[in-house]
Amino acid sequence: GIQVEQSPPDLILQEGANSTLRCNFSDSVNNLQWFHQNPWGQLINLFYIPSGTKQNGRLSATTVATERYSLLYISSSQTTDSGVYFCAVDGNSGYALNFGKGTSLLVTP
Amino acid sequence: GAGVSQTPSNKVTEKGKYVELRCDPISGHTALYWYRQSLGQGPEFLIYFQGTGAADDSGLPNDRFFAVRPEGSVSTLKxxxxxxxxxxxxxxxxxxxxxxxxxFFGEGSRLTVL
Incomplete structure (x- = not known):
């Protein structure tokens, strides 16, 4: 099946810093989503972005489908940004999302 | 409802017991998915419903796991x-x-088997 690799696996930032999270995938996709998993386990939708660029406040994302990667940018990070960020893509099934292992982000005051 | 609702939020049971987990999807959503997430891992696909039928149950780990969606809305994982x-x-x-x-995901049901 399709492989999803996220980097870095862990990241520690000081409040106010910027960061870039990367997601590489091994095949063409029709669906790519970024999620933030909060400390209680809920997956919060950040972006539905199979291609192109989107922005939502301090967050933005870019997917370059032809080169099989997506980037999530976090600017002016806040402690509430802490948690695990997942990239997920549809695999060969065309509907089931395959998740990467996530990037665990800790933002310190 | 406004979002996907899952109950119970936490379930502790003993080895050998039977468990049911319930999912109420966003109103009008025809597609429903179950995933399982172990500690430190990303969620893994279990089963996909389109309407009432299980379109793909290839992720269910064994025959102890079963899911239904009889009226095309609420689903139960057994x-x-x-x-x-x-x-x-x-x-x-x-x-x-x-x-x-x-x-769109619900808040999850955390299952602990003692």
Missing amino acids: IQRTERGDSAMYLCASSSQGGTGEL
Whole structure:
């Protein structure tokens, strides 16, 4: 099946810093989503972005489908940004999302 | 409802018992998914419903796991003869369309098997 690799696996930032999270995938996709998993386990939708660029406040994302990667940018990070960020893509099934292992982000005051 | 609702939020049971986990999708969403997430891992696909039928149950780990969606809305994931290895977060998601539609997840049901 399709492989999803996220980097870095862990990241520690000081409040106010910027960061870039990367997601590489091994095949063409029709669906790519970024999620933030909060400390209680809920997956919060950040972006539905199979291609192109989107922005939502301090967050933005870019997917370059032809080169099989997506980037999530976090600017002016806040402690509430802490948690695990997942990239997920549809695999060969065309509907089931395959998740990467996530990037665990800790933002310190 | 406004979002995907899952109950119970937490379930502690003993090895060998039967467990049911419930998912109420976003109103009008025809596609429903169950995922399982172990500690430190990303969610893994279990089963996909389009309407009332299970379109793909290839992710169910064995025949102790079964899921239904009799009226095309609420779904129940059933686990028989639970084992300690079944302990995990069980996540439900729904989408307004199958295929490439955006998935929205519930808060999950955390299952602990003692």
